[in-house]
Amino acid sequence: MSRRSPTLQGFELMFRQPSLGLAEVAWRWSFGFAAVIVSLLAVREYLNTLSVTNRDLLLLRTRQPTLVSEAIARIFHGSAPRAVIAFIVLTVGLALIWVWIASVGRTVTLRRILELFRDSSAQSGMRLGAMAELHFMRVAVSIGAVLAGIAAFLISARISTPQNPSPGSVVLIFFTLLFFIGAAWSFLNWVLSLSSIFVVTEGRNGFRAVSRAVSFLRDHSGAVLVTGTWFGLSHLTLFVVTSSMVAFPLAFAQILPPAMVLGGVLLILLLYFAAADFLYVGRLTSLVAILEAPPIIDLASVSPSSQPVLPSTREESGKVDQDELILGDRPE
Known part of the structure; x- marks a missing residue:
């Protein structure tokens, strides 16, 4: 018996269950808007700590590049420690908020998807702790990727020296290392994202869910x-398609007010992000469909000895009872 395509099931769910896509958009965008607002507030507070003298204002009003750069250097002089501390605090705070929101949002979405394939009474609990472990791993992987990118820049910068300048080699080595770092980060992040399925479907903790995800990839590659x-x-x-649509409002930049052009671009980008979230839910559904699909039995691989043998009636019908009298043996 043929099975339905998991890919088709994922695309079908995107249109038949739009509430799942909207739920994905809700928790992702809630974090995005919160991150933007908190970041803007942090930048404003940092700028309020800077001291601007009348001389600095005078240099800025001249609009001369040399004088303006001198004024900016004077304004930001000595503020690097405060900027670093603010960045660290902001990053840690946003990471913790993301872990909490993503754990709840991913658990709710997966439980709703799983209800389409099995009875809701067979599901395990919320297991937010195990889901948070996976998202902490994703944060750690992202931080490691950023540090690896910085290390790649420092390593590639050592190739070029004042005595033997080689900017082309620096660029080539840096982007090559950056490509491999990005590929490794993308794969690990995807495996950790896949592992969240097994936290909900099988009730596994963080590391066991990762191990189960690797086995799943090996068995259903x-x-x-x-x-x-x-x-x-x-x-x-x-x-x-989105890139082509963005060019449309930009073409009227000389005619329309900048606010309208910027609003049109932002609207198109928001629609793109919403559609991308719907696609993510569809792909997640396809992976759950692969996991929940019944195994296919290959009849050709079944040994003949394991098949039931029907009793043969040919020998039974060919046997003659020696004690039974036949017509030629009947006495006269």
């Missing part, structure tokens, strides 16, 4: 590759 390819192509198509 073909189906996962097909699903990822189709949703990746869909996302690429969405990106190309």
Whole structure:
């Protein structure tokens, strides 16, 4: 018996259950807006700590590049420690908020998806602690990727020296290292994201969920590759269409007010992010469909000895009872 395509199930859910996509948009955008507001407030508080003298204002009003740069250097002189401390506090705070919101949002979304494939009474508890472990791992992987990028820049910068300048080699080595760092970060982040499925479906903790995700990729590599390819192509198509649409309001930049042009660009970007969230929910549904699909039994691999043997009636019908009298043996 043929099974339904998991990819088709994912795309179908995007249109038949739009509430799931809207829920994904809700928790992602709530964190995004909160992060933007908190970041703007932090920048404003940092700028309020800077002292601007009348001389600095006079230099800024001259609009001469040399004088303006001198004024900016005087204004920001000695403020680097405060900026670093503010950045660290802001990063840690946003990371903690993201771990909490993402844990709740991902758990709720996966439980709702799982209800489409199994009875809700068979599900485990919320297990927010295990989900938070995975998101802490994702934060650690992201921080490691940033530090690796800084290390790649420092390593590539040592290639070029004042005695032997080689800017081309620096750029080539830096972007090569950056490519491998980005690829490693993307793969690890995707595996950790996949592991969240097994926290909800099988009630595993953080590290066991990661191990189960690796086993899942090994056992269902073909189906996962097909699903990822189709949703990746869909996302690429969405990106190309969005890029073309962004060029439309920019073409009227000389005619329309800047606020209208900026508003049009932001609206298109928000629609793109919303559609990308819907695609993510669809791909998540396809992965759950692969996991919950019944196994396919290959009849060709079943040994003949394991098949039931029906009793043969040919030998029974060919036997003759020696004690039974036949017509030729009947006495006269």
